[in-house]
Amino acid sequence: MTxxxxxxxxxxxxxxxxxxxxxxxxxxxxGIMDMYARRNLGGKLTPAFQSLRMSKFISLVAVSIVSIVVxxxxxxxxxxxxxxxxxxxxxxxxxxFYYMVNVVRRVRxxxxxx
Numbered sequence: 001m002t003x004x005x006x007x008x009x010x011x012x013x014x015x016x017x018x019x020x021x022x023x024x025x026x027x028x029x030x031g032i033m034d035m036y037a038r039r040n041l042g043g044k045l046t047p048a049f050q051s052l053r054m055s056k057f058i059s060l061v062a063v064s065i066v067s068i069v070v071x072x073x074x075x076x077x078x079x080x081x082x083x084x085x086x087x088x089x090x091x092x093x094x095x096x097f098y099y100m101v102n103v104v105r106r107v108r109x110x111x112x113x114x
Contacts, residue, residue, distance in 0.1 A: 008082040012074040015085060019070050022092040026063045029096050030056060033103045040107045048110045055102040059095040066091045 034056065041049040070088060074080075 009079045010082055010085045011079055012077050015074045015080060015088065016071060018085065018088060019067050019074075022089055023063060023067045026060075026092050026095065030059060030099060033100055037103045037107060041110055048106055052102060052106055055099055059099040063092055063095050 034052075037049055037052055038044060043049065
């Protein structure tokens with residue numbers, strides 16, 4: 001016999017909304033970081049900016065895969081504890097941090113060249 005869940009519960013629609021919100025914020029954040037890199041590296045066609053394409057691709061693919069997997073899991077009306085729902089945003093923040101570190105490192109390396 002399992003113990004009943006205690007504490008506040010979140011419906012699957014809340015989880016799906018959070019996933020959609022995190023995905024949308026991820027696209028916006030990647031766009032902002034992209035504009036920062038483009039401005040500081042001299043445009044889209046520079047080799048320094050082109051080297052960031054793979055990092056952006058990896059970040060966007062990872063965020064999209066997490067969104068699809070979480071969306072498929074919670075499409076069936078599952079309820080989860082609020083404490084578990086807090087951890088759904090961790091992969092998104094990790095990808096933001098990964099891409100931001102790559103952009104800042106590339107900009108700093110290019111500025112040190114000159």
